[in-house]
Amino acid sequence: MATLARAASVHPVPPRRSFRAGLLTAVLLLPASLWYLVLLVAPLAIVVVMSFGTPSRIGGFDPVFSLDNYSQAFERSTPFVTSLVMAVAGTALCLFTALPLAYFIATRAGRRKSLLIVLLIVPFWTSFLIRTYAWLTILGPDGLGGFIGDLIGDPAFRILGTPAAVLLGLVYGYLPLMVFPIYVTMERMDRGLVEASKDLGAGRLATFRQITLPITLPGLITGSILVFIPLMGEYVIPAILGYGRVFLVGNQLVLQFLEARNWPEGAARAVVLILIMLVSVTFYVWFSNRGRKGREVSVL
Amino acid sequence: MSTTAGVAAKPLTRGGPRRDRFGGLVEGWLRGHTLLIYLFLYIPIVVVVVFSFNATNRRVTDWQGFSLRWYESVLSDTVVQGALLNSLIVATSTAIIATIFGTMAALGLQRAPRWFRTPFEALTFISIIVPEIVIALSTLVFFSSAFDVLNPLLDLRLRLGFQTIIAAHALFNISLVMLLVRARLSGMDRTHVEASYDLFATPWRTFRQITFPQLMPAIVAGGLLSFTFSFDDYVITTFVSGAGSTTLPLYVFGTIRKGVTPATNAVAAVMLLITLSVLLVGQFLVWRNARRAGQRGGQASVAGMIAEQSG
Numbered sequence A: 001m002a003t004l005a006r007a008a009s010v011h012p013v014p015p016r017r018s019f020r021a022g023l024l025t026a027v028l029l030l031p032a033s034l035w036y037l038v039l040l041v042a043p044l045a046i047v048v049v050m051s052f053g054t055p056s057r058i059g060g061f062d063p064v065f066s067l068d069n070y071s072q073a074f075e076r077s078t079p080f081v082t083s084l085v086m087a088v089a090g091t092a093l094c095l096f097t098a099l100p101l102a103y104f105i106a107t108r109a110g111r112r113k114s115l116l117i118v119l120l121i122v123p124f125w126t127s128f129l130i131r132t133y134a135w136l137t138i139l140g141p142d143g144l145g146g147f148i149g150d151l152i153g154d155p156a157f158r159i160l161g162t163p164a165a166v167l168l169g170l171v172y173g174y175l176p177l178m179v180f181p182i183y184v185t186m187e188r189m190d191r192g193l194v195e196a197s198k199d200l201g202a203g204r205l206a207t208f209r210q211i212t213l214p215i216t217l218p219g220l221i222t223g224s225i226l227v228f229i230p231l232m233g234e235y236v237i238p239a240i241l242g243y244g245r246v247f248l249v250g251n252q253l254v255l256q257f258l259e260a261r262n263w264p265e266g267a268a269r270a271v272v273l274i275l276i277m278l279v280s281v282t283f284y285v286w287f288s289n290r291g292r293k294g295r296e297v298s299v300l
Numbered sequence B: 001m002s003t004t005a006g007v008a009a010k011p012l013t014r015g016g017p018r019r020d021r022f023g024g025l026v027e028g029w030l031r032g033h034t035l036l037i038y039l040f041l042y043i044p045i046v047v048v049v050v051f052s053f054n055a056t057n058r059r060v061t062d063w064q065g066f067s068l069r070w071y072e073s074v075l076s077d078t079v080v081q082g083a084l085l086n087s088l089i090v091a092t093s094t095a096i097i098a099t100i101f102g103t104m105a106a107l108g109l110q111r112a113p114r115w116f117r118t119p120f121e122a123l124t125f126i127s128i129i130v131p132e133i134v135i136a137l138s139t140l141v142f143f144s145s146a147f148d149v150l151n152p153l154l155d156l157r158l159r160l161g162f163q164t165i166i167a168a169h170a171l172f173n174i175s176l177v178m179l180l181v182r183a184r185l186s187g188m189d190r191t192h193v194e195a196s197y198d199l200f201a202t203p204w205r206t207f208r209q210i211t212f213p214q215l216m217p218a219i220v221a222g223g224l225l226s227f228t229f230s231f232d233d234y235v236i237t238t239f240v241s242g243a244g245s246t247t248l249p250l251y252v253f254g255t256i257r258k259g260v261t262p263a264t265n266a267v268a269a270v271m272l273l274i275t276l277s278v279l280l281v282g283q284f285l286v287w288r289n290a291r292r293a294g295q296r297g298g299q300a301s302v303a304g305m306i307a308e309q310s311g
Helices: A002-011 A019-052 A068-075 A077-106 A110-126 A130-138 A142-153 A163-188 A191-199 A204-232 A236-241 A249-259 A265-289 A293-299 B004-013 B023-052 B067-077 B076-111 B114-129 B134-152 B160-184 B191-198 B203-233 B236-241 B247-256 B263-293 B303-308
Strands: none
Touching: A002 A293, A019 A265, A019 B076, A019 B114, A019 B134, A019 B160, A068 A265, A068 B263, A077 A110, A077 A163, A077 A204, A077 A249, A077 A265, A077 B023, A110 A163, A110 B023, A110 B134, A110 B247, A110 B263, A130 A142, A130 A163, A130 B023, A130 B203, A130 B247, A130 B263, A163 A204, A163 A236, A163 B023, A191 A204, A204 A265, A236 A249, A236 B247, A249 A265, A249 B134, A265 B134, B023 B263, B067 B076, B067 B263, B076 B114, B076 B160, B076 B247, B134 B160, B134 B236, B160 B203, B160 B236, B191 B203, B203 B263, B236 B247, B247 B263
């Protein structure tokens, strides 16, 4: 950003603040702004208003001020709790899986580095639905589920429809989002620090704990947030791999908006979901930074 | 970047002054872990594709020999054909809209005053970070409220369908294209632009001959990623689709409920094929462009740009 500003200031033809230049800027920004206002700001605002209303006819609502929808959301809060537990567990699993992987790519892969990153990106952008669906065969009674069932001698053993299957799906679907930011921070790390640490007699573990991990922390935080937020709102994975038996907030929102058609109640839950995410992300960032201040100084 | 890292990493593997006995073990574990993760990521894709060629009539995993019969039966199914066509219409329109408006926004934002830029960037951030399901349900609420008001007022017959799906998909993708193009803009070498102005080129000509070619990889990447996002999307589409606008993901999701069949695997494999080839074509175009411009592959790849963004 700073370099951009500097580059702009030495621009030989300073952009004239003429009417035409201003008009061009406005025209360039108009479509995107329109999209944001009409399809992001307005819808979210309507949802907030609707969450205080009462249902009228199918899908409609009467704009009164009532907190009934919120008290409903808190009374039947099981999906929120399930989602929170699954999201925290999924984020933690992604973190522990991604850390060694990102470390390997950043420090050991050499010239194959960009190939490995491409190989991570490609499945991430490829048919989320299809890749989730694939696990039905792998984990099903003719796959791993049946195999383990035979092994432990329990014909009723199932993986599909359990929280474990959903958790696996979540890690599978969102792991790359954790790897990218960790990889980027590790890649930018000054490798001289690691060598200095080793020269000073620090072991492998001590070096990792005192040098690599603190430097990578911003990447870990970004990655955790990037994974945690979509996990909280996930619908496709619990619907397919959990058979709807693992019932998350996403399942409930789909139920209320597309089947039960009680929109105000669903709207209240959506608002609560956003609030939970805001609070937990803020707390997480605050908590991670709190422990970091002392060490940050010593590293820089 | 990558060469210096490769060189610097070498002494590490030799263990440094204090030899640690677990060095080999750790190296082996890192290697094994990485390999396992890549298997974990790719085995499901392989499973779908392999079993789509199964000749069996019964269970999917019951291998009865190689056959294309499920592809024949699926591709001649008019419902699948319709869904595929719908998906292509939606994805192409979304990609075009997102690419044009996203690029415009990235260029405009460079020139915009700060009072505008800050809230605009905040909205971009929100549009990307808010879970898809929240975007989906709020868009549905918005459309149906808007139609309730507008239709009787202006005597229109607006309803959910292609236009609502495309509009909803474009929101995320405009932000995506904008971020990619902005990243490219900020990393761009300004000297060519300055030289162009020094040679008395008009702003338009400078843009067409200098800026635009340099932005091309980001624009292409953004367009292709928008296409694949839109082509694969289930959550937003299921909320804002109407009668007659069933896309392929909606069709597949519906058939999954009836269980896994070789036919579903064949449709799934077709979807994989389409998205994978779009991504690979994009990767190839970006690489070729980078080679012509004499850059190294790493940062110029689609992957590199996304990795940069999320970092």
